Amino acid sequence: MKKEKLLKIVMTLLLALIAIVAPISSAFADDTIDDSTKVNVTLNKLIWNDNAPTDFQNTGAKMNFDGSAKPLNGSEFTLYDVTSQYYNYIANKSQQAAISQIQAEASQVAPNYATKIKSVTTAGQGQALFNDLSVKNKSGKYNVYLFLETKTPDNITVTKLSAPIVLAMPIYTLDKQQQPTDTLNQDIQLYPKNVTSKDTKEFTNVGSFSKVTVGDQSFANVTTGDVLNYTLTVNIPANIGDANAVNKYSIFDKPSDGLALVNNAVTVGRLTAGNGTSGDYDIAYVNGGFTVNIHLNSDNVKALAGKKIQLTYNMKLTADVNPDNLQSNTASVQINTGTEQQITPPTPVGTGGYKFTKKDAQTGEVLQNAKFVVKQDSNFAIFEDAKNTKGEYIFKEWTTDKEKATNIVSDNSGSIKVIGLTNGKYVLNETKTPSANYVLLKDGTITFTVVHGKYVTSNLDVKNTPKGLLPSTGGAGIYAFIIIGAAMMIGAYIWFKKSRQQAEV
Secondary structure, eight states, rough: HHHHHHHHHHHHHHHHHHHHHHHHHEEEEEEEEOTTTTEEEEEEEEEESSSOOOOOOOOOSSSOOTEEEEOOSSSSSEEOOOHHHHHHHTTOOOOHHHHHHHHHTTTOOOHEEEEEEEEOOTTTTTEEEEEESSSTTTSSSSOOEEEEEOOOOTTEEEOOOOOOOEEOOEEEEEEESEEEEEEEEEEEEEEEEEEEOOOOOETTTTTSSSSEEETEEEEEOOOTOOOOOEEEEOOOTTTTTTTTTOEEEEEEEEOOOOOOEEEEEEETTTTBBBBBBOOOOOEEEEEEEEEEEOOOOOOHTTTTTTOEEEEEEEEEOTOOOTTSSSEEEEEEEEETTSSSEOOOOOOOOOOOOEEEEETTTTTOOOOOSSSSEETTTEEEEEEEESTTTSEEEEEEHHHHHGGOOOOOOOTTEEEEEEEEOEEEEEEEEEESHHHHHHHOOOOOSSSEEOOTOOTTOOEEEEEEEOOOOOOOSSHHHHHHHHHHHHHHHHHHHHHHHHHHHHOOO
């Protein structure tokens, strides 16, 4: 009886063992993939400008996207083997949960358990080719690969990196209903995506000035006294905190020669200026503009990864601005030592001026030390205290008090040059003649029209009439004329008398 009971137990255990082993044996028996099987994986790198799809499913086959996505060259992808950790995770998780966990752990850098295989940089049509990847490892397990974007190109600011890609072999082709077939996919196409945002520069108070169009060029008509407000919005790279990817990030503002910062004052978001390793950035003022170098070790900077930052500042026309040239204000950013990314400049600005020559109305002789004020409607012009290097008066502001107006003076060549005026009609009123011998011009006698681009050809002769000379009624001068006249008459009489005596003989 005991022997029969023991036999039943043995038979039961044997059947249980067969039940456990059979599925495994059949699973491997059904596996037709050879250990030497290789596949090719192509990463097709795409970048969107702001409006990237929030999510899309890779099919493993070639996919088409609308014109909003463009291939991106210069992105480095690094391939890692995460097979062991994957199998550790799926012991207690689903396949998707295991993949999601590896992706989360690789969101910043490759986790410690990831074994690096190689790195490839996208080229051609934004492709990185990883060929001849083994489907199985030496232990007969299917390989699991991790693809990480480890560097982005220096010539574009990437604000959102590609999500980590975990590829668990084997991959099968999909049918029209996107269901797996029995055909192994040996040419796997994947589409990692990046996002970029456009850096912008705005002329924020452009609406305060008249808009002028000459040909196909429009510009804001300004004076040398106007303050121009600018806002520069730039996008911080998503990998700003990765020293292996970004080791330098700089922002430039490069105005034309006729523009310059007011008081060298620039606000860089909420960041704090410093020197060396202190602060969040350092700034240098160059040719009327500036260069901002971001401190990459700053926690405040790292917190801006993938976000925007605004720089605000004011500019004015310089004393030596050429009134015939439009003034533009360009900006750019530079990642590492790459090509500067140019930012579309805002509306340019233009001003004007006029030239006069003071002359004698009768002789055409140039006259110096004549004084004038410039008037428009009920306003009088105030100019800077000193002329510029070209001898030009620089407009500063208007006043309704004539006593506060600047008296502009003709120089030793009779010249007066004023710059920094907007397009329009003006009056030049004389307040003092070159000397007391000239008649003062009546107010409103001299009018002129300023037009941007016409300064070099403008030149108005301002003529003063000399006061008339009255005949002299006495003085030492007349006696000389009388004596000379008498002597001539006496000489003529003597000559006539001698001539007559000779004739009589």
